[in-house]
Amino acid sequence: MSKMKKALMLSTAAIMVFGLAACGSSNNSSNNASKSNSSNTSNASDSSSNASGETVELSFWTLGNTNYEDLANQYMKDHSNVVIKIQNTGDQTAHHNNLTTALSAGSGAPDIFQLEIGFMERFLAAQDSFYNLNDLGATEVKANFLDWKWAQASSVDGSFQIGLPTDIAPTVAYYRTDLLEQAGLPTDPVEFSTLIDTWDKFASVAKQFTDKTGIPFVDSRDLIYNAVRDQADGQIYFDKQSGEFIGNTNPQVKKAYDFTIKGIQEGWVANYALWAADWTQATNDGGFAVLSGPAWMLGNIKSNGPDSKGLWRIAQLPEGSGNWGGSFLSIPKQSKHAEEAYAFIEWMTSQEQQLQTFTVSGLMPSTPALFEAPEFKDFTDEFLGGQASAAEFASAAERVAPIYYGPLHDQTDSYIKEAIQNVQEKDADPQAEWDAAIQKIENLIKRS
Amino acid sequence: MATTAQTSVTTTVPKRRLSERQRDNFFAYLFISPFFIIFGIFGLYPILFTIYLSFFKWDALNPMKYIGLQNYQFVLEDSIFWTSFSNTLLISVMGTIPQLLLALVIAIFLNSAFTKFKQAFRVMFFMPNITSIVAVALVFSAIYSNNGMGNWLLDTFGLDAVAWNSGWWGVKIAIATMIMWRWTGYNMVIYLSGLQSIPTDLYEAARIDGAGRFQQMIHITLPLLKPFIIFTVMMSTIGSLQLFTEPYVFLGQSGTSSLRSEGITMVNYLYSEAFSNSFFGTAAATAVILLVFTIIFSMINMWASNKLGGDTE
Numbered sequence: 001m002s003k004m005k006k007a008l009m010l011s012t013a014a015i016m017v018f019g020l021a022a023c024g025s026s027n028n029s030s031n032n033a034s035k036s037n038s039s040n041t042s043n044a045s046d047s048s049s050n051a052s053g054e055t056v057e058l059s060f061w062t063l064g065n066t067n068y069e070d071l072a073n074q075y076m077k078d079h080s081n082v083v084i085k086i087q088n089t090g091d092q093t094a095h096h097n098n099l100t101t102a103l104s105a106g107s108g109a110p111d112i113f114q115l116e117i118g119f120m121e122r123f124l125a126a127q128d129s130f131y132n133l134n135d136l137g138a139t140e141v142k143a144n145f146l147d148w149k150w151a152q153a154s155s156v157d158g159s160f161q162i163g164l165p166t167d168i169a170p171t172v173a174y175y176r177t178d179l180l181e182q183a184g185l186p187t188d189p190v191e192f193s194t195l196i197d198t199w200d201k202f203a204s205v206a207k208q209f210t211d212k213t214g215i216p217f218v219d220s221r222d223l224i225y226n227a228v229r230d231q232a233d234g235q236i237y238f239d240k241q242s243g244e245f246i247g248n249t250n251p252q253v254k255k256a257y258d259f260t261i262k263g264i265q266e267g268w269v270a271n272y273a274l275w276a277a278d279w280t281q282a283t284n285d286g287g288f289a290v291l292s293g294p295a296w297m298l299g300n301i302k303s304n305g306p307d308s309k310g311l312w313r314i315a316q317l318p319e320g321s322g323n324w325g326g327s328f329l330s331i332p333k334q335s336k337h338a339e340e341a342y343a344f345i346e347w348m349t350s351q352e353q354q355l356q357t358f359t360v361s362g363l364m365p366s367t368p369a370l371f372e373a374p375e376f377k378d379f380t381d382e383f384l385g386g387q388a389s390a391a392e393f394a395s396a397a398e399r400v401a402p403i404y405y406g407p408l409h410d411q412t413d414s415y416i417k418e419a420i421q422n423v424q425e426k427d428a429d430p431q432a433e434w435d436a437a438i439q440k441i442e443n444l445i446k447r448s
Numbered sequence: 449m450a451t452t453a454q455t456s457v458t459t460t461v462p463k464r465r466l467s468e469r470q471r472d473n474f475f476a477y478l479f480i481s482p483f484f485i486i487f488g489i490f491g492l493y494p495i496l497f498t499i500y501l502s503f504f505k506w507d508a509l510n511p512m513k514y515i516g517l518q519n520y521q522f523v524l525e526d527s528i529f530w531t532s533f534s535n536t537l538l539i540s541v542m543g544t545i546p547q548l549l550l551a552l553v554i555a556i557f558l559n560s561a562f563t564k565f566k567q568a569f570r571v572m573f574f575m576p577n578i579t580s581i582v583a584v585a586l587v588f589s590a591i592y593s594n595n596g597m598g599n600w601l602l603d604t605f606g607l608d609a610v611a612w613n614s615g616w617w618g619v620k621i622a623i624a625t626m627i628m629w630r631w632t633g634y635n636m637v638i639y640l641s642g643l644q645s646i647p648t649d650l651y652e653a654a655r656i657d658g659a660g661r662f663q664q665m666i667h668i669t670l671p672l673l674k675p676f677i678i679f680t681v682m683m684s685t686i687g688s689l690q691l692f693t694e695p696y697v698f699l700g701q702s703g704t705s706s707l708r709s710e711g712i713t714m715v716n717y718l719y720s721e722a723f724s725n726s727f728f729g730t731a732a733a734t735a736v737i738l739l740v741f742t743i744i745f746s747m748i749n750m751w752a753s754n755k756l757g758g759d760t761e
Contacts, residue, residue, distance in 0.1 A: 093723070097723065100508050100509065103508075103509055104508045104509060122507075122509070122726060123509070125507070125509065125510065126507075126509035126510055128510075129509060271594045271595070272593075272594065272595065273593060273594065273613055276589060276590075276593045276594070276596075276613075277586075277589065277590035277593055277596065278590075278593045278594060278595040278596055282595075407726070408725065410724065411720075411724055411725055418614075418708055418709075421613070421614050421708075422614060425594070425611040425613065425614045425615070426611055426614055426615065440528070443526060443527075443528075444725070446522070447519075447522045447727055447730055448725075448727070
């Protein structure tokens, strides 16, 4: 009896142990198997230059709402030896943290990664982990793209290219015609753009508007600050060459700060926190007349302000434009099929495919030649009263200057914004807040 | 130690027959091994690696660089870190003390014989605890925004608006009420189970002796509830040292990626060091410091509860 019990125990224990071991190792072995398989196939395809029936599997991590799945299917139809596996993530931060983990672990990265501009600096600093697309033929397609967009994904000297450009997000001024009418201001986009073609004029129109209507002119301190900041000459908080902090001496940063403070003090900057519920509500109810934001902001305005349909128009921002958002396609070094992956992303970012992405998903293309295409140029939006919106975004895109951000851009920026918030909400002294922010930024930089 | 040596003998020299005792030991260790293996991989290794990492400068992508104790120096000299420390304490006091008192009152109310629909109330009070915390923070940020419900209410009473997103107290009150709303029901359930464990004959005896409701409360309910109160205080203290999501989501709303110094907690500080700034070394150093603080607070708690509740040992 006890012997049987022992035997039973022994066998269950053995099963458990082997079960665990199997769980642990089966993943590894299958990974190894697929890896060795794939390296075999890549060797084979290298030697036979893709002509053979060997299939190449490309994993592709995409971000947010795109039509990339459709495009991949089209590509697979024409290239029977390529299988593209797409894994989509909605959460930007998780998407990029997953890649960071895979890169530092040494395995698990995809063949193709959609890299958002907000996370660019982190990965651009780790050039060893990515293929230099210039080595794979990217120099030949460089001329097809907007210069500033291309430069966002290049090393400072331009020798290293981490990604091919997909969509862009140039900034414009969205404005409400009904509120401008109340203040007796012109509502036609061309006339209004001319009326505010410098920041000084913008400020005086803003003051005039608010004095007359009692409604704030712009929506929030953050967006108006961004609009002026992003027109900096090549660099904002950090020096392009040395990477040193220059935010305290860069005239454009100070200009943006002073301009926003002036707006707050004159009462034409609304006291809404960006993305807050009351900001959303004010978009619908006419709590402000102008909102400066990138192309994708139109989607937010549409969903926040269903009742304001047809009242909004797009004007050009004073003195230039900026960019906020947009992606690139990169190939991590872990990929065993860099050439096949490159062929695919070059196809993906070509004019025809970008036009499809624009018509299906509304993402702005990064190839300026498309701006002349009739499907693009004649695109109108009923929410904007039938204005040819794509053409407006295109002319904004041509006014964007290339800018170097630096790895600590976001954190630095948030300290400045905190200072502006203190001035607006707590009536703090602008100069003291500026000094305190610079102090915090210098502490931050010390540890990098 | 001796037994592990024995098991290793059994694996290396399989031919030797095991004694009954050795085999029992072997199986005992075999059966408890899954926990230790999993703990080793997902618990112990990360902890040890964090301590190791705190002596290095690392951005998770490029090679690690040894810098000695510099990370600790950066963190301990950083005024924002000390702000986050005092914030954590203040918010936890503001969120915990009124919360536990309220939980006790609700529990007594629900335990009394007069209350109808006890089950429904119990479920309703516990509901906030299982609500998605991000949704909670979003709803509260609608209340506590510049032009939101909170300020509207103050305005109707003729009071001045409060800067909920940037005021020194405003931010803390907003976060503390969020914590209170979420955890009152949880602690209420614990107190309720404590109240129900008190035998009714004690109350009957007291009533016969002529004790009033208040006297019963002071001399019977509270002393017998002491172990439950100590438990909730300890859990709340440890929980509030790890406060993260409420301030993160609430202040993350205001458009900037960093957390304002009015509401930043120690774990928020750690998180933004690692995942906004990519300073994994200083983040690891912060984690080690946080561990030390947690140990100190737990010891104070244990000492206090030993003093107070000698009978619960």
